[in-house]
Amino acid sequence: MSERKMVATRDAYGKALAEIGKENYNVVVLDADLKVSTKTVGFAKAFPDRFFDMGVAEQDMVGTAAGLAAAGKIVFASTFAVFGSGRAWDQVRVSVAYTRLNVKLAVTHAGITTGEDGASHQANEDIAIMRAIPNMTVVVPSDGVETEKVIREAVKFYGPMYIRLSRPKTPVIHDDPNYHFRIGKGEVMRAGTDATIIACGLMVALALDAAELLAKEGTKVRVVNLATIKPLDAELIVNCAKETGAVVTAEEHSILGGLGGAVAEVLGENAPVPMARVGLKDTFGESGTPEELLVKYGLTAEEIARAVRSVIKRKH
Amino acid sequence: MIAKEKIVELEATASKLRQHVIKMICAAASGHPGGSLSAADIITVLYFYKLNHRAKEPHWAERDRFVMSKGHAAPILYAALAEAGYFPVDYLHTLRRIGSSLQGHVDMLSLPGIEMSTGSLGQGLSAANGMALANRLDKRASRVYCLLGDGECQEGQVWEAAMTAAHYKLDNLTAIIDHNKFQIDGPVAEIKNVAPLPEKWQAFGWHVVRCDGHKMEAIIDALEQAEKTKGKPTMIIADTIKGKGVSYMEASPLDFHGKAPTVEERDKALEELCRREKKT
Numbered sequence A: 001m002s003e004r005k006m007v008a009t010r011d012a013y014g015k016a017l018a019e020i021g022k023e024n025y026n027v028v029v030l031d032a033d034l035k036v037s038t039k040t041v042g043f044a045k046a047f048p049d050r051f052f053d054m055g056v057a058e059q060d061m062v063g064t065a066a067g068l069a070a071a072g073k074i075v076f077a078s079t080f081a082v083f084g085s086g087r088a089w090d091q092v093r094v095s096v097a098y099t100r101l102n103v104k105l106a107v108t109h110a111g112i113t114t115g116e117d118g119a120s121h122q123a124n125e126d127i128a129i130m131r132a133i134p135n136m137t138v139v140v141p142s143d144g145v146e147t148e149k150v151i152r153e154a155v156k157f158y159g160p161m162y163i164r165l166s167r168p169k170t171p172v173i174h175d176d177p178n179y180h181f182r183i184g185k186g187e188v189m190r191a192g193t194d195a196t197i198i199a200c201g202l203m204v205a206l207a208l209d210a211a212e213l214l215a216k217e218g219t220k221v222r223v224v225n226l227a228t229i230k231p232l233d234a235e236l237i238v239n240c241a242k243e244t245g246a247v248v249t250a251e252e253h254s255i256l257g258g259l260g261g262a263v264a265e266v267l268g269e270n271a272p273v274p275m276a277r278v279g280l281k282d283t284f285g286e287s288g289t290p291e292e293l294l295v296k297y298g299l300t301a302e303e304i305a306r307a308v309r310s311v312i313k314r315k316h
Numbered sequence B: 001m002i003a004k005e006k007i008v009e010l011e012a013t014a015s016k017l018r019q020h021v022i023k024m025i026c027a028a029a030s031g032h033p034g035g036s037l038s039a040a041d042i043i044t045v046l047y048f049y050k051l052n053h054r055a056k057e058p059h060w061a062e063r064d065r066f067v068m069s070k071g072h073a074a075p076i077l078y079a080a081l082a083e084a085g086y087f088p089v090d091y092l093h094t095l096r097r098i099g100s101s102l103q104g105h106v107d108m109l110s111l112p113g114i115e116m117s118t119g120s121l122g123q124g125l126s127a128a129n130g131m132a133l134a135n136r137l138d139k140r141a142s143r144v145y146c147l148l149g150d151g152e153c154q155e156g157q158v159w160e161a162a163m164t165a166a167h168y169k170l171d172n173l174t175a176i177i178d179h180n181k182f183q184i185d186g187p188v189a190e191i192k193n194v195a196p197l198p199e200k201w202q203a204f205g206w207h208v209v210r211c212d213g214h215k216m217e218a219i220i221d222a223l224e225q226a227e228k229t230k231g232k233p234t235m236i237i238a239d240t241i242k243g244k245g246v247s248y249m250e251a252s253p254l255d256f257h258g259k260a261p262t263v264e265e266r267d268k269a270l271e272e273l274c275r276r277e278k279k280t
């Protein structure tokens, strides 16, 4: 596995936001006392008139975002993923999604790699509860390069969006700076015919590593980066199932209701094939370093490879 | 000083709106009469005296905005919008019917003139704050108004929003509490007391005005005081009566929070409202 550049998606977000602030005066940013951690601080410093710190009041932040959007603003609202999705869920549902307002919830510290802060701060259910809300678009960028593209697309796209970002530095897997991200379209990152790994977020890098491991055994695995969880690229998922005959999903999220759940729904109805979900097995996390936690909770390339071997065995 | 004729006209309009409320909720066989009637005079003053709005151009950028935070009082807002010309009065009887724009709780996407979808209590004031911030950013002189229930003030988000409005000195925002002293399970003071409301809002940094929420002059005066207040948002605590205008609802507000009048009850209510209208 070659050495990859490491960038935290939250850093890429902060950088993109500060640039967009220069180009688009209609962009307004809200935070809930976490601007340094979520990286909205760059925008806050450069454009103090268009930045509002709402204090430790996530429900109010989301409601205020809705009001700003109703009056024509493009609003980015940031906090940790647990609070943006969970604490303010009803506000997201009624004030933002039911109204189909132009609010981008760009939340950081998603998943178990939030690390040392422990279970209260690790959002492992957010994809499930956000994608259950009508009108919501849910995006989980795989790396820093993709994050910048996603944020730029988010400005162009009218409507509510949940953008899930991570705390630690993660591998950059998009070498081409001109990579074009499209909302609702998955990306085949590696060709293969024996099985498909569909992953999102930092698990895409691990999926690529798993494919590399399996290649040494002569197994050719396709790897799909499914950054948009909703709307789901069902066509791509079904094609992968039909062409490779087995699917493994990999996400830094509970195996209930997230990427794995979404893919299982599509396959169950359209192309049932042997399938396995790699993710948190209906459990809370705990304190630890991101690396330790990924290993302890089975979010590794080896674990993904093991899942691929098992689904391939079930193929015939 | 506002002309006597204008007051009489507003009172007649309020009575008309109350009659619509009774008719539409009876036709729908469900809905919230009590909290619609208590807000009738406030809504009348807003839509027929105070708000700078255009019924034929509901998305006019310079308009004043009204957020109905107590979204279950949808019928009184629908009645006002219809009488103001947003849609035909005939349409009111489609309240709560499948396919109607008159949803059980207000929905901004289905009905032009509704500024924010609500129904989950406690959310409207935050949205109103956002609109007031946007007006300031875009240098619009328009004002934002928001109506809350007194029971609704038990929601934590209301107080988060209270801090936000004061912190950002939103003097282009006027909030009003329909202080009818009742919620679903009983008197607000007995269920979970929100008193003292004026002191609480003052302590949160608001300019507070208390008024009789059924006296047109008093409501107008309070709204004008709010407009003159600089550097802080204004909260008008309007003392109201749940079910106002219908004797048997006023007498037992707990029975008419979320229950439709029967046909006999409707007729009795309309008779009372018509009699009162003739008196004024």
Ligand SMILES: Cc1ncc(C[n+]2csc(CCOP(=O)(O)OP(=O)(O)O)c2C)c(N)n1
Residues within 6 Å of the ligand: B034, B035, B036, B038, B070, B072, B119, B120, B121, B122, B148, B149, B150, B151, B152, B153, B178, B180, B182, B183, B184, B242, B257
């Ligand atoms: C978050 C939330 N919880 C519960 C309800 C159900 N509910 C509808 S009206 C109401 C009582 C509201 O009391 P108040 O604010 O005093 O309204 P009013 O008496 O003016 O009708 C409740 C609990 C709701 N709509 N939203």
